[in-house]
Amino acid sequence: MVVSALLLGPVPASVAQNLPPVTTERLSSSQQADVREYVQSRLETLQSGDASSPASSQARRELIDPMRNRDTSVAMRQAFAQAASEQLEAMVRSNDDQVAVSALLIAGNIADRASLVILETGLDDDREPVQIGAAAGAKAMLRATSGRLGGAQAERQERVQQLLADTLGLTKSGHVAQSLIGALTALPGDPAFMSVSGRLIAEAMAGQAGLRRRGVPVHEAEQRIADGWAGAMERAIAAQLAFQRSAAIAGLDIDRETQRQGVELAGIALSLVRDALDHRMASGESDEQVEAFMAEHNRLISAAETLLILVESNFTA
Numbered sequence: 001m002v003v004s005a006l007l008l009g010p011v012p013a014s015v016a017q018n019l020p021p022v023t024t025e026r027l028s029s030s031q032q033a034d035v036r037e038y039v040q041s042r043l044e045t046l047q048s049g050d051a052s053s054p055a056s057s058q059a060r061r062e063l064i065d066p067m068r069n070r071d072t073s074v075a076m077r078q079a080f081a082q083a084a085s086e087q088l089e090a091m092v093r094s095n096d097d098q099v100a101v102s103a104l105l106i107a108g109n110i111a112d113r114a115s116l117v118i119l120e121t122g123l124d125d126d127r128e129p130v131q132i133g134a135a136a137g138a139k140a141m142l143r144a145t146s147g148r149l150g151g152a153q154a155e156r157q158e159r160v161q162q163l164l165a166d167t168l169g170l171t172k173s174g175h176v177a178q179s180l181i182g183a184l185t186a187l188p189g190d191p192a193f194m195s196v197s198g199r200l201i202a203e204a205m206a207g208q209a210g211l212r213r214r215g216v217p218v219h220e221a222e223q224r225i226a227d228g229w230a231g232a233m234e235r236a237i238a239a240q241l242a243f244q245r246s247a248a249i250a251g252l253d254i255d256r257e258t259q260r261q262g263v264e265l266a267g268i269a270l271s272l273v274r275d276a277l278d279h280r281m282a283s284g285e286s287d288e289q290v291e292a293f294m295a296e297h298n299r300l301i302s303a304a305e306t307l308l309i310l311v312e313s314n315f316t317a
Contacts, residue, residue: 039084046102108139113156175227
């Protein structure tokens, strides 16, 4: 909810007059000074007031919108980074969740080397809204660097993917897990990216599903898929299905271990739903209540069964 609130708000009709054109390839000293003043004044607005106020929403938009423009030059992006990095590093450690999330969204859209450090700080935070904000920032960074991958950007992309996967394997929140999976699937049209993400998601979520089955007793079976975990498993399995189907169309090989982890996740997910269903039926719930539970988890069940069938046919073929 914090992230959604910060992404909303009034969108300025145009950026402030003192910002040079975002396509400028080489900034003069005076233009760099203009960028620095533009960036720092808006960061001060975000730090000094209510992060959900109209003024803060506008300041945040005026920092993010120029970086979302695909025509923004490297020089302009670097100028934003130089002007913002120090303050963003301080903001991400703020006790105010909304200030921290703002910093993460801005840093992700700037997509500079310093942004990676800021996003890592957010992913390491123990606050759920901040981790979700870091995932949103990482998703923005991946999209910003897509299609312009030189050596440094390619390494940065791989690092972002690995950071997201590491957090996915450790988080205790299913809601955070859903955001992390969303970031790891940010570039569905990039087969190379999705190949890496498919492997990372399968490994991390198979481990998470196994931990939930072993760590929560059967008499609390429904808690195993609570706190957003049913949605996280569904999202992870759907990502596996999309990845394996696109790989098949493109004629790409999927390593056997990734497929094995995918079906392990699908199988455990089905067993967790089954255990929760058994517990409900043993508790004497009505047919209507049981049917409502099944309807709630129908997409997870369907996706898991489909993935099992798909991988089984690949193995036996």
